[in-house]
Amino acid sequence: MNVRWRAALERGLGDRKTRMLGLLLIGLGALGTIVMRSDANFETVFVASLVAGSVLGRWWTVIVPMAILAIVEPVLWGGPYAIYSSHVILGLTFFIVTGFLFVGIVGRRLKPRVVFRVKSIALLTTVSIPMTIAYDLWTDVGEYAFIARPMGLTFWNVLEAQVPFTLYHLLSSLIFVPLFGSGILMLHALGWPHAEEATVPAEPADEP
């Protein structure tokens, strides 16, 4: 591989620990959302995007939400979204993708203040509340444009119908942001237990 490309990749993806955490977030984000797909607005893409931006930063701010959505969206297209035509699905997907990108970018702005401390978990959890509402409002615009307006409904109708779903989404964020946040921050600060053990020799080496 070209040296410059390799250097850019190293800078963008970070060290081995950061890459492992990025992949872990993608796995947890995709798995959680697929497992909970019958519970409306209970998902783990939001938390994975927020934590990716605020803890890992770099390219992971974009890679994590995009990779999770690349895995999850086709599964949802065949399930709950199967009732919609392809142009409706594409329209909704645009709002979902840009919404989660926004969450990741806001998380990235928090990164300097996020360390392995209770205050940081509290900060992430607190920020997740207005972010969840903002994300839902943004995707409501998509639902209005592609579903409600063709049915003769107003944007206000969409907002009214959204209220219980936003409550479910807030509950999801309040549960998963502290869980994911504390777990990933701990791994980020302390490293992987097995990796640490593997790098420490059992006995001092006799030879250099």
Next chain:
Amino acid sequence: MVARMSERLQAVVFVVVLGLAIAGLYAYIQVSQPPPVTASGVVRVSLLIDGAAWTISYGPVETWNNTAYSLLLEASTTLGFPVQAVHYSIPNGVFVTSINGTTNGQDGRYWQFWVDGAYPQVGADHVALADGDTVTWRFITNQGGNA
């Protein structure tokens, strides 16, 4: 001067506040879920399905399928037409996506239902039928109008 809380105390306070917030929100969500319908016998209930290009009539019948959804399934079994639906646990309810091969989204139309002309605000499996009710399913573009 206010003493700084130790990290451990901060964690305890955070967990308590978070637990209370989650418990309160969860309790509200559970309370706001539509109650399940208890099975009971109903008489003279009818079903009319208007698929825009076709119609299906069923009943009046006497049955223990006393929800708008279970009556639809009964008609589906008796008359031999397919019904597809998505089941949600939160919010609890069923969302009918296709009846007799006519699927939501075609020409911007969606399946909606009325019970004796009233447009319910809960899933079809949470609407209890009374004696003499007529359930109407229509494949239409606008919402909430008269059946």
